[in-house]
Amino acid sequence: MTVCPQCGTxxxxxxxxxxxxxxxxxxxxxxxxxxxxxxDLAVATGAGTDAATGVETGAETDAxxxxxxxxxxxxxxxxxxxxxxxxxxxDPDGYCTQCGAKAPRPRDHLASxxxxxxxxxxxxxxxxxxxxxxxxxxxxxxDRAALVVCDGVSSAADSxxxxxxxxxxxxxxxxxxxxxxxxSALAAALGARIGAAAAAAASAVAAATSDGVxxxxxxxxxxxxxxxxxxxxxxxxxxxxxxxxxxxxxxLLTLDDSVAGQQIAAGRPRAEAEAGPQAHAITRWxxxxxxxxxxxxxxLEVDRAGWLVLCSDGLWNYCSEAAALREQLRSAAxxxxxxxxxxxxxxxxxxxxxxxxxxxxxVLARLGADGTRPAGGPAEGAER
Amino acid sequence: xxxxxxxxxxxxxxxxxxxxxxxIVTIACAGAGQAGATSEGDAGEIVIVDTSASMGWPGVRAAQAAAAAALDQIIDxxxxxxxxGTHTARLVFPFDGTAMAWMDPRTRExxxxxxxxxxxxxxxxxxxxxxxxxxxxxxxxxxxxxxxxLLTDGKNQHEQPYELDARMARAAGHLQVDCRGVGANWxxxxxxxxxxxxxGSVDLIPQPEQMAEEFAMLMRQAMARGVASADLRVWAPxxxxxxxxxxxxxxxxxxxxxxxxxxxxxxxxxxxSWGDEQRDYHVAVRLPAARAVGQEQLxxxxxxxxxxxxxxxxxxxxxxxxxxxxxxxxxxxxxxYTGQTELAEAIQDGLAAKASGDDRTATAKLGRAAQLAAxxxxxxxxxxxxxxxxxxxxATGKVRLRRDVDKLDEMALDTxxxxxxxxxx
Numbered sequence: 001m002t003v004c005p006q007c008g009t010x011x012x013x014x015x016x017x018x019x020x021x022x023x024x025x026x027x028x029x030x031x032x033x034x035x036x037x038x039x040d041l042a043v044a045t046g047a048g049t050d051a052a053t054g055v056e057t058g059a060e061t062d063a064x065x066x067x068x069x070x071x072x073x074x075x076x077x078x079x080x081x082x083x084x085x086x087x088x089x090x091d092p093d094g095y096c097t098q099c100g101a102k103a104p105r106p107r108d109h110l111a112s113x114x115x116x117x118x119x120x121x122x123x124x125x126x127x128x129x130x131x132x133x134x135x136x137x138x139x140x141x142x143d144r145a146a147l148v149v150c151d152g153v154s155s156a157a158d159s160x161x162x163x164x165x166x167x168x169x170x171x172x173x174x175x176x177x178x179x180x181x182x183x184s185a186l187a188a189a190l191g192a193r194i195g196a197a198a199a200a201a202a203s204a205v206a207a208a209t210s211d212g213v214x215x216x217x218x219x220x221x222x223x224x225x226x227x228x229x230x231x232x233x234x235x236x237x238x239x240x241x242x243x244x245x246x247x248x249x250x251x252l253l254t255l256d257d258s259v260a261g262q263q264i265a266a267g268r269p270r271a272e273a274e275a276g277p278q279a280h281a282i283t284r285w286x287x288x289x290x291x292x293x294x295x296x297x298x299x300l301e302v303d304r305a306g307w308l309v310l311c312s313d314g315l316w317n318y319c320s321e322a323a324a325l326r327e328q329l330r331s332a333a334x335x336x337x338x339x340x341x342x343x344x345x346x347x348x349x350x351x352x353x354x355x356x357x358x359x360x361x362x363v364l365a366r367l368g369a370d371g372t373r374p375a376g377g378p379a380e381g382a383e384r
Numbered sequence: 385x386x387x388x389x390x391x392x393x394x395x396x397x398x399x400x401x402x403x404x405x406x407x408i409v410t411i412a413c414a415g416a417g418q419a420g421a422t423s424e425g426d427a428g429e430i431v432i433v434d435t436s437a438s439m440g441w442p443g444v445r446a447a448q449a450a451a452a453a454a455l456d457q458i459i460d461x462x463x464x465x466x467x468x469g470t471h472t473a474r475l476v477f478p479f480d481g482t483a484m485a486w487m488d489p490r491t492r493e494x495x496x497x498x499x500x501x502x503x504x505x506x507x508x509x510x511x512x513x514x515x516x517x518x519x520x521x522x523x524x525x526x527x528x529x530x531x532x533x534l535l536t537d538g539k540n541q542h543e544q545p546y547e548l549d550a551r552m553a554r555a556a557g558h559l560q561v562d563c564r565g566v567g568a569n570w571x572x573x574x575x576x577x578x579x580x581x582x583x584g585s586v587d588l589i590p591q592p593e594q595m596a597e598e599f600a601m602l603m604r605q606a607m608a609r610g611v612a613s614a615d616l617r618v619w620a621p622x623x624x625x626x627x628x629x630x631x632x633x634x635x636x637x638x639x640x641x642x643x644x645x646x647x648x649x650x651x652x653x654x655x656x657s658w659g660d661e662q663r664d665y666h667v668a669v670r671l672p673a674a675r676a677v678g679q680e681q682l683x684x685x686x687x688x689x690x691x692x693x694x695x696x697x698x699x700x701x702x703x704x705x706x707x708x709x710x711x712x713x714x715x716x717x718x719x720x721y722t723g724q725t726e727l728a729e730a731i732q733d734g735l736a737a738k739a740s741g742d743d744r745t746a747t748a749k750l751g752r753a754a755q756l757a758a759x760x761x762x763x764x765x766x767x768x769x770x771x772x773x774x775x776x777x778x779a780t781g782k783v784r785l786r787r788d789v790d791k792l793d794e795m796a797l798d799t800x801x802x803x804x805x806x807x808x809x
Contacts, residue, residue, distance in 0.1 A: 086622070093699060095682035098649070100621035100671075102680045126678035126705070355706070356678055 107131050107160065111341060115139035117366040118147070119340035123348045125314050126356030128154065133312045133359035134163040134219075136171035143228040146174030147363045149239045150201065150219040151312040153285060162208040162217035166201035166286060173197040174225050187232055187299045190225040194234035194295055197223050202286045202293040209288050218287025221295065222254060222310050226365060229302045234295030237282050238313055239361075241298070242322050244329060245306030250322035253298045257284035274320055280313070302367045307343075314360035315351050340364040386415045386611055388688050390698035393717035396680075397703050397710040403671040405683035407700040408632065408717040412662040417610030419657070420462055424691070425528025425612060428463040428484060429603065430517045430559070431455070434536040435468045438569065439504045443537060446566075446592035448499045453596040454533060455492055457603035462487045463527050465520050466495055469534075470506030471542035473516035483523035507542035510534065510578065511551030518555035529612035529657055530559035531584075533602050535595065537566045540574055552581050560584050560656045562602050566592055568791040572798040573732075580637060583656040588799045590792050611658035611690060616665060619650045619685040623672030626684075629653055632721035633664035636728045636802040652689070664806075666721050667700060677706045717807050720760055724804040727756040727765065731801035735772075735794060738785065747773075747785055755781035762805045768797040 081090050088098030095102055108131050113119040118139035124131040132152030139145035148170045152159025174197045181189050201221055209216045220237025233241040238256040255261050260279035264270050273279060286293050300308075307329060319325040332346035344362040351360045394407035420427030431454050433447040451466060458464050463484040466476040477498040478485040485491045513534065521530040540548055555561075561582035563575045566589045579586040589598050616639065620626050629651075631637040643651040655663070669683045684700035705711050734749030750773045757765040758778035769775065771793035773783040 091685075093682075093685070093697070095685075095699070096621075097619075098622050100624075100682035102682065127707075352678055 105130075107164075110135075111345060112137060113339075113341040115141050115145070117340060118145050118364070119344045120147075120149075120361070120363040121341070121344040121348045122361040123314075123352065123356075123359065125359050126352055128359055130160055131359050132160040132163055132219075133314065133361040134160075134167040135310075135361050135363050136167040137363055138171050138175040139365070143226070143368075145224070145226040145365055146171050146197075147224040147226065147308070147310050147365060148174065148197070148201075149222050149310045149312055149361050149363055150286070151237065151239050151314075151359065151361065153218045153220075153282075153287075156215045156217045156287070157213050158208060158210070158217045159219060162205045162287070163219040165204040165208050166219050166221065169204035170197035170201040170221065170223055173200045174223060183230075186227060186230045190227060190230060190232035191234070191297045191299070193225050194223055194232055194297060197225075198234060198236060198286070198293050198295045202290065205286050206288050216288045218285045218290065220282065220312070221286050221293075223295070224308060224310060224365070226308070226367070228367065231300040231302060231308060231367070233298045233300065233310075235298075236290075236293055236295050237285050238280065240309075240311055240313075240316050242309040242311075242325055243300055243306060244309060244322065244326045245304050248304060248306070250326040252322045253300060255296065256282070257296075258282045270320060306367055308365040308367055310361075310363040311347075312359060312361040314356070314358035315347060315362055317358065318351055318354040338366070340366055386413065386417065386690075386695075388413050388690075388696035390686065390688065390696035392686070392698040392700055393715055394700060395711075395713050395715040395718070396701040397705045397707070397713075398674070399708070399711040400677050400704055400706055401674045402704075402711075403674050404627070405669045405671065405700060405702050406715070406718045406722075407667050407684070407686075407698075408715065408721055409665045409667055409686040409698045409700070410662060411616070411665065411688050411696055411698075413611060413658045414660055416608065416659045418459060419529055419531075419607050419609050419612075420459075421610055422612070426461070426463055426524070426526045427607075427612075428465075428521050428524060428527035428530035428559070429454075429458050429606065430465045430467060430484075430520060430530070430532040431599070432467040432469055432473075432513050432517060432532055432534045433502070434470075434508065434538070434566075435502050435504055436470050436506055436508045436538060437504050438508075438538050441504060443566070443592050444502050444504050446595050447535060448502055450535070450595035450599040451499055452496050454599040454603040455495055457600050457607060458487050458492075459607055460488050462607075463524050464491075464495070465517075466498065467513055467516055467520075468502055469508070469510065469513040469536070471509045471512075472506070473509075473513045475516065475520070476501060483520040484527070508536060508538050508540055509543035509547075510536060510540050511543050511548040514555040514561065514578070514582070515551040517561075518558040521559050529609070531606045531609075531657070532559050532561045533599060534561050534563045534578070535566060535589075535599075536563075536570050536575070538569050539571050548578075552578060556581050557654070562586075562606075564589050564595075564598060564602075565795075566590075566595060568795060572795055573736075576799075576802075583654065585635070586799055588792070588795050590796075605659065606657075609657040609659040613690075614655050614658055614695075615652040615689045616655050617646065617650055617652050617685075617687040617689050617694070618667060618669075619687070620669045621671065621682065622649060624683070625670040626651060627668035627670055628666070629668075630666045630725065631655070631663055632666045632724060633662075633804045633806055636725050636804060639665075655688075664717075664721065664804075666718065666725070669700065671702060675702075675704050677704045679704055720807045721804065723756050723760045724762065727753055727760065727762065728801040728804075730756060731765070731769075731797060735798050738772075738794075743785055747783060750785070751781035751783040754778050754783050760805065764803070764805075765797070765800055768793065768800050772797055 083096035085101040086099040088096045090103045091097045108124040111121045120135040120137045122133045134150045136148045148167045150163040150167045152163035220239040222235045222239035224233045233253045235254040238258045241253040244250040259281045260273040263273040336342040336346045344364045347362045348360045389412050391410045431451045465484045468474045468476050477495040562584040563579040563586045576586045628640045639653040642653045646652050680703040683702045687694045687697045730749045730753040734746050738746035754775045776782040
């Protein structure tokens with residue numbers, strides 16, 4: 001069986017586009033003797049049987065990247081030839097020959113929902129001309145997920161490539177199972193895995209760095225290893241994780257590695273610190289010139305229903321306080337319902353309405369009430 | 385190897401709801417080579433001199449010298465002819481019944497000798513001169529790039545305006561004509577109309593003895609145009625309106641009426657021949673609808689096509705934004721050339737008002753011109769304006785009309801009005 005990586009609809013192995021949502025399907029190499037079949041490629045992930053459906057909306061051409069592709073979004077090798085607005089032909093210059101609409105680059109807006117309870121959306125925003133954010137999400141239908149957001153530093157060259165490679169590498173490490181450990185042993189195992197994921201991400205950034213560049217690529221890193229009831233979050237830089245329980249106080253799980261973050265840690269009020277000069281200058285990142293890449297860890301015991309949110313500053317700049325983010329999430333839910341992909345898209349749209357000054361990435365995971373399993377589908381969530 | 389390049393200068397940011405997009409597109413040509421040097425065809429050159437009675441013997445002698453100076457600059461292997469113009473047109477050379485001669489040392493000498501037959505007599509009917517020139521060019525099928533220098537000293541008195549228009553229209557597309565007026569008794573507006581229709585320049589030669597130098601310069605320039613002809617192509621999206629297409633440097637020339645439809649979305653605007661040079665075009669497009677803030681679209685593809693091959697392309701874009709710090713800026717290039725275009729209009733309107741005795745309008749228009757010339761840094765126009773008006777305060781456009789203005793100074797101002805300066809950066 002082959003499924004569309006974007007919407008999960010079953011598609012034929014040789015389809016180029018998904019009949020349901022129109023997404024480009026990854027080009028699948030013919031099965032080589034002893035190699036993986038087309039079916040294996042489409043449903044398996046780099047983590048083997050531990051994880052379920054991955055994500056791939058772009059089309060990479062080499063077989064090697066196809067094997068790892070479901071972990072994150074790829075960059076498209078061939079631009080679409082038909083205008084998404086008027087159906088006209090797309091000129092090689094990247095604009096429609098009829099209506100002039102700009103053909104979106106797949107890297108500009110990416111969306112995925114690897115399981116009914118997990119979704120990610122990453123968007124170029126308005127002001128930046130490319131999307132240097134990246135996310136990689138892997139999830140099982142049940143209670144395990146690996147969530148990663150990396151925000152490329154835009155003053156550096158090739159940060160869009162670096163952030164994507166970093167997110168992929170990190171998710172690949174996180175997707176494995178922590179086995180039968182429970183309680184503090186489970187938290188320790190997940191924490192170790194986050195550390196390994198950050199190291200893998202840092203190596204991926206280094207591998208994406210050309211020799212002798214003045215401004216080597218770099219990115220932030222926030223990842224969550226979910227193996228309910230435990231969630232371990234690790235951060236380097238200023239991308240964030242929030243826990244927004246339905247009926248309890250919302251919390252920001254991370255402390256930014258930024259000038260503002262240092263001031264907040266020293267007791268300065270958040271609003272004041274974040275408005276200060278150089279407030280957004282980050283003090284740690286992943287890259288060859290990184291001071292250190294050890295993620296700061298936070299462990300969460302999930303004992304009630306709520307949303308785990310990972311995001312880049314393109315979102316939290318408009319709703320830094322956990323309560324403000326929950327407010328947005330609630331009004332988004334009131335408008336579009338509880339499907340995580342719809343909700344993440346609504347939050348991205350909202351950030352764009354606020355000006356879209358930066359790339360915007362939102363990862364959402366709906367975590368369950370009994371602390372051992374996540375909430376099921378959107379219908380269950382709505383009943384709660 | 386001829387190479388063209390295109391660069392676009394614009395503020396692509398539009399405020400929400402806005403639909404008008406302006407851009408300056410600079411097209412540069414390098415390595416054009418010599419006229420007629422390519423394998424596609426030959427170059428043709430025609431020198432047309434006014435030999436009406438008003439020229440007098442001194443004028444005719446100066447015209448003979450000027451034509452000879454032009455002959456010296458025509459490179460061997462170019463088709464050429466000499467035409468004498470009065471109330472009718474006479475082919476002076478070649479005189480063997482053919483339309484044009486093949487330039488070599490022998491024909492150059494023969495042509496030079498034939499200039500001796502020129503004598504002042506008769507009136508002026510420039511349409512007939514142009515018609516003959518176009519006929520000559522068409523009689524030599526291998527000529528794919530024809531150019532003429534037209535010299536006159538007077539008004540087009542022996543031809544009705546509609547006759548001139550009709551003859552001009554028949555010549556258009558067959559040759560490009562640089563028009564020169566000698567002395568102060570010709571009409572700038574009339575010659576400008578001819579030059580504009582026939583894709584050439586217009587200028588004043590104050591004294592007859594300055595003609596030879598000017599002719600030699602014009603001919604050298606023509607011989608250095610190795611690209612026989614090129615079209616500017618403007619694509620605009622479905623439902624959009626091309627408001628105008630204007631050459632704005634080195635001189636202002638409205639190309640809008642020259643449009644020929646290539647397909648429903650693309651118009652072609654002939655630009656004549658090219659040498660190693662740079663020309664700037666102001667393209668304005670009204671899009672059918674504003675998109676949402678944050679959206680981007682293409683407003684125009686501006687291309688240069690030589691023999692139906694696109695050799696350079698610039699993309700004019702539109703990006704809607706709610707950031708007024710982005711949308712409020714006018715591109716300095718667009719602002720500069722908008723000012724230069726208005727400057728040309730203000731001068732021409734002001735001089736026309738002055739000629740008709742409407743001093744109030746003349747003062748207002750020339751005052752505005754003084755202001756614009758100062759704002760856009762056009763020192764040449766400012767210097768020429770000073771000979772026609774006293775500029776009391778350039779910043780506010782406060783001027784007084786001078787009395788006893790030399791007619792030549794007025795004409796010099798008029799012919800300079802469409803010459804633009806480039807943006808200072």
